Amino acid sequence: MIVVAIDGPAGAGKSTIAKALAKRIKLRYLDTGAMYRAVTFAAMNRKIELSDEAAIAKIASDCQMQIADESISIDGLDATAEIRGQEVTRAVSVVATNSLVRTELRNRQRKWVGDHGGGVVEGRDIGSVVFPEATLKVYLTASPMVRAKRRVEQSGGDVERIATEIAERDERDSSRSDSPLMKTSDSVTIDTSDISVDEVVDQIEQLLAKKRDDKKASQ
Numbered sequence: 001m002i003v004v005a006i007d008g009p010a011g012a013g014k015s016t017i018a019k020a021l022a023k024r025i026k027l028r029y030l031d032t033g034a035m036y037r038a039v040t041f042a043a044m045n046r047k048i049e050l051s052d053e054a055a056i057a058k059i060a061s062d063c064q065m066q067i068a069d070e071s072i073s074i075d076g077l078d079a080t081a082e083i084r085g086q087e088v089t090r091a092v093s094v095v096a097t098n099s100l101v102r103t104e105l106r107n108r109q110r111k112w113v114g115d116h117g118g119g120v121v122e123g124r125d126i127g128s129v130v131f132p133e134a135t136l137k138v139y140l141t142a143s144p145m146v147r148a149k150r151r152v153e154q155s156g157g158d159v160e161r162i163a164t165e166i167a168e169r170d171e172r173d174s175s176r177s178d179s180p181l182m183k184t185s186d187s188v189t190i191d192t193s194d195i196s197v198d199e200v201v202d203q204i205e206q207l208l209a210k211k212r213d214d215k216k217a218s219q
């Protein structure tokens with residue numbers, strides 16, 4: 001089973017690259033950030049305080065989550081557009097510090113990959129915690145300004161303000177005690193600031209081919 005873990009901060013190009021890679025190598029793609037966003041959306045919809053960890057964890061454990069390549073629904077409600085909105089984006093990193101939620105979503109992620117026979121999985125803790133035995137671990141990064149500009153192109157807004165929000169989210173994602181965003185020693189870092197999506201995907205494909213050759217040689 002092939003599992004490619006793609007981790008990195010917001011705006012590093014994870015979704016675009018993970019999707020393009022999945023298409024190229026004919027695997028399914030899983031956006032784990034969308035799962036944290038969907039739980040956040042459901043909590044906000046039900047007017048649950050983000051500080052009510054047990055109530056939010058209950059949503060994560062009891063909900064029906066339908067994840068497709070381009071859409072996500074939670075308890076029958078299509079959340080695809082709402083999870084990209086500003087409200088969810090501002091609140092999600094708080095929900096992502098909730099260890100009970102993380103445990104639930106990790107189990108769902110592992111099950112999803114098992115059910116689909118592998119995949120390209122994008123997130124923050126994929127190579128470090130969810131799939132420590134992943135076939136290949138890639139850590140994508142880009143300069144703060146490039147990352148902010150990408151977000152503005154996607155969803156609008158003011159670059160300076162978005163840059164500040166991204167920095168705050170990075171700080172929360174990297175400093176939380178449970179599975180923070182980090183590079184593992186066995187991951188390959190690719191800076192996407194100045195290279196095209198195709199070039200990044202080419203590099204990852206070459207890395208995967210090398211892994212395959214190394215494995216064959218060692219058998």
Ligand code: DC
Nearest residue numbers: 032033034036092093096123124125
């Ligand atoms: O990648 P994204 O912006 O959609 O992620 C949304 C939030 O969820 C972000 O604060 C990081 C968090 N997240 C996480 O903690 N672990 C993951 N595997 C994926 C996302």
